[in-house]
Amino acid sequence: MIEMTKRILLVCGGGASSGFLAANIRKYAKKQGADMQIEARSESELSNYINDIDVLLVGPHLAYMEDEIKSMTDPKDIPMALIDEDDYGMMNGAAVYDQIVTMLGDD
Template sequence: MSKSILLICGSGASSGFMAANMRKAAKKEGLDYKIKARSESELGDYMDDIDALMVGPHLKAEFDGIKERVPENVKVILMHADYYSILDGKGAIAHLQEELGD
């Protein structure tokens, strides 16, 4: 089953690179994940159509507030700085799978 994943960061720039790397890693693993990246300010436009929301580590201070804004059925995950800082798509996919129980 396909899962829709949204990545957000402050401006959408760094998460755009991360999303591209995650799409490559997911494809290699044979996972049907639709991964897109947007800025935090665009969250409201996308949150009803996603299964999981991955939040950039630099938004940690806003994490609880972001979590409160999304529907309860959406898994909200704070990305780890160790893989995010080097745009390690494989590490991000492993974390996502762990959180989703896939």
């Protein structure tokens, strides 16, 4: 099987805070030698990217939208999860990277 770049999308309210977290995840993923494209966008842009991602992570402050977002990801078999509130607040790229790996099933 040919390994493909994994496309990860983080969404938050405006895309700014998830952008900082995405940068931290990219740095950590690079150190791990992982082939990941990690982007951050506003939740309002999700529908523009949903067909081009392998994993979706959602800011914890958008928990109220979880069912709506799952209605977009489930039919496409895209793993989706909320980012841990502490990891999000601390911009813990390593912990969120580990969450991504678990979601992908690549241990």
